[in-house]
Each structure stands twice: as C-alpha cells, then as structure tokens.
Amino acid sequence: MYEELKKRVEREKAFHNQEKDVSKKASDFKNLFKNYFLNPSLIEMEEYFSQAKNISNKNVLDFGCGYGKDFDDLLKKDNMLTGIDISELYIRHCSKYCKEKFPNKKFDFFAMDAHDLKFKDETFDLVIGRGILHHLDFNIAIQEVKRVLKKDGKAYFQEPLGDNPLLKLFRLLTPNLRTKDERPFYKEDILNLEKDFQIKFTYYGMFSFIASIITSPFTKNGNNFLVKFLYNIEKKLLKNDKFKYFAHYVIFKIEK
Ligand SMILES: C[S@@+](CC[C@H](N)C(=O)[O-])C[C@H]1O[C@@H](n2cnc3c(N)ncnc32)[C@H](O)[C@@H]1O
Numbered sequence: 184m185y186e187e188l189k190k191r192v193e194r195e196k197a198f199h200n201q202e203k204d205v206s207k208k209a210s211d212f213k214n215l216f217k218n219y220f221l222n223p224s225l226i227e228m229e230e231y232f233s234q235a236k237n238i239s240n241k242n243v244l245d246f247g248c249g250y251g252k253d254f255d256d257l258l259k260k261d262n263m264l265t266g267i268d269i270s271e272l273y274i275r276h277c278s279k280y281c282k283e284k285f286p287n288k289k290f291d292f293f294a295m296d297a298h299d300l301k302f303k304d305e306t307f308d309l310v311i312g313r314g315i316l317h318h319l320d321f322n323i324a325i326q327e328v329k330r331v332l333k334k335d336g337k338a339y340f341q342e343p344l345g346d347n348p349l350l351k352l353f354r355l356l357t358p359n360l361r362t363k364d365e366r367p368f369y370k371e372d373i374l375n376l377e378k379d380f381q382i383k384f385t386y387y388g389m390f391s392f393i394a395s396i397i398t399s400p401f402t403k404n405g406n407n408f409l410v411k412f413l414y415n416i417e418k419k420l421l422k423n424d425k426f427k428y429f430a431h432y433v434i435f436k437i438e439k
Contacts, residue, residue: 188320191364192269192296195318198362199249199270206249206273209360218395221405223414224388225395228341228432231385232311235339235436238262241308246328246338247297247315251277258288265307267295298323302331310338316435317342318365321372325380329439338437343367344386347429349393370428381438388431389417 198205213219236253239260245253248266250273257264258281266277271294281290295301297319310328328338345351345367354361376382391414398407420426 188298188323191320192298194364195362196269199268200272204270204272205360205362210250212357212360216396216399217403218399218405218407218410219392222388222392222395222410223406224391224417224431228387228434231434232313232339232341235309235311235337236260238309242306242333244302244307244310244331246310246312246324246340247318248277248292249273249314251280252313253311254281254290255284258285258290261288262309264288264290265302266290266292267297267300268292269294269296298327300327300331304330305333305336306331308333308336310336312338312340314341314343316340317367318362321368321376322379325376325437328437329380332437332439334439336439338435340435340437342433342435344428344430344433345369347389347431349390350431353393368433373428373433376435383436383438385434385436386421386427386430386432387434389413389420389426389429391417392431 219225232253233256236256237260239262241262243257243262243264245251245257245264245266248268249270251266254264254266254277264281266274268274268277274292274294277292281288281292293301297315310332316324332338343350346369373384377384391410394409394413395405398409421430
C-alpha cells in the first residue's frame with residue numbers, strides 16, 4: 184500500500200482509539216438535538232437501509248462498524264455477522280455488546296484496515312457501511328468490497344455529501360466532530376464513480392436536518408412546521424439532477 188495512505192490510516196486509527204473518540208463526540212452532539220432522529224429524510228433513509236438488512240441466514244460484513252448501528256437487526260434474523268474497524272476500542276466494545284446481548288448468535292469482529300481486507304474472494308452476501316468510505320481511499324475500498332462480495336451479492340453505503348453551502352458552514356463550525364482526513368463526497372466524485380463502477384445512488388436531506396437541530400430546543404414535535412416546509416421543498420429539489428448533489432447524504436448501492 185502507498186506510504187501516504189498508510190500514514191492516513193494510522194492517523195484515523197489514533198483519532199478513533201482515544202477515550203473521548205470522534206464517533207462518541209458526534210453521537211453525543213446529535214443526542215443533544217432529539218428532533219434530528221425524527222427528521223423525515225432521516226426516517227426515509229433508515230427505511231431504505233431496513234429493506235437492505237431484511238435478510239436472514241446470510242453472511243454479512245459491517246464495513247467500518249464503529250460502535251455498530253445494525254447488529255441487532257442483523258443478528259435477530261440469524262445472519263452471520265462480521266464487523267471490521269480500524270479502532271481496537273470499537274472492536275472490543277462490539278464484541279462485548281454482541282456476546283452479552285446475543286450469546287447464541289454467530290458474529291466475529293476484527294480490527295482491520297478497510298483497504299486491505301483479510302477475507303477470501305466472494306465471502307459475503309451483503310456488505311453495509313455507514314459513514315466509512317469518506318474516511319478512505321474509496322476507489323481502493325470499493326474494489327476490496329467487490330472482491331469479497333459473492334456473485335449476486337450487494338453492498339450499501341451511506342455517505343455524507345460536501346457541496347451544500349449550509350452543511351459546509353455547519354462543518355466549519357464543528358471541526359472537533361470530524362477526523363483530520365475525512366472528506367465528504369462531492370459531485371465530481373459521484374460523476375467519476377458513475378463512470379468507473381456500477382453504482383446506484385439515492386439522495387437524502389438538504390436543509391431539513393439543520394431545521395431539526397435548530398428547532399429541537401423549542402419543540403418536541405419532530406415534524407414541526409419548519410421541518411415539514413423545508414422537507415417538502417428538498418424532496419422536489421432532490422429529484423432534479425442539478426440539485427441532488429446538494430443533498431446531505433447519498434446511499435450507494437453496489438451489485439456484483
Ligand atoms: C463515522 S464513523 C462510522 C461508524 C459506524 N459505521 C456508524 O455508522 O456509527 C467511521 C468509522 O470508520 C472507521 N475507519 C476509519 N478508517 C478506517 C480504515 N482504514 N479501516 C477500517 N475502519 C476505518 C473509524 O474507526 C470509524 O469507526
């Protein structure tokens with residue numbers, strides 16, 4: 184692997200291995216704003232992911248699992264779950280969590296670099312990754328994912344987009360919620376990926392996430408007037424090829 188990439192992976196590892204780690208800081212921040220979790224765009228995105236996870240008795244890889252968001256859904260349906268992450272801290276947490284909560288299910292966790300998976304070709308039926316590709320050299324990582332996917336296997340990735348000026352401002356104001364090297368996806372990245380890989384993209388949120396955060400201190404109604412108003416506008420804009428790149432999140436669906 185290239186020297187520069189190795190150094191970047193080491194920096195990511197250091198960020199995520201600290202006691203007050205970046206993922207914990209980001210999730211503590213979101214927990215301050217309860218309406219964030221009731222946002223209609225977020226709910227739509229979760230519904231899409233739920234469909235992807237609606238399988239049983241399959242081999243599933245959680246790619247860059249962090250503290251793990253999808254373990255319960257996958258293990259309750261008797262899937263064989265493998266999780267990898269660069270952070271030993273998260274891997275220890277995930278192993279302990281699954282051993283305590285699902286003592287009779289099949290799972291395994293490894294501290295592993297996502298650019299260099301130690302699995303045989305065609306091992307997994309499903310790969311899911313949330314907020315991971317933008318921490319990586321995504322071209323290398325996508326090739327690795329395709330290698331370990333079985334024929335007819337599928338991969339789903341949820342990633343942040345970087346072109347929306349409001350979200351740029353938000354990121355500028357909250358630098359300690361991110362690692363030094365992470366970089367959201369831009370329109371040109373998506374266009375290049377469309378050329379090089381067979382990927383289907385779907386787009387979620389634009390300004391309604393910010394409205395959910397701003398309105399949280401004032402109302403418990405997650406579908407309040409401001410959120411609903413902005414959500415209806417963004418829904419229309421997201422259908423337009425010119426505006427969709429200003430979305431908050433994109434989901435990549437990769438089929439082998
Ligand atoms: C934004 S967090 C997302 C975690 C989890 N998927 C979630 O949704 O909560 C990004 C994750 O990528 C992991 N990561 C960063 N670089 C990595 C690499 N080279 N190999 C494996 N994992 C990596 C981090 O340790 C972190 O857990």
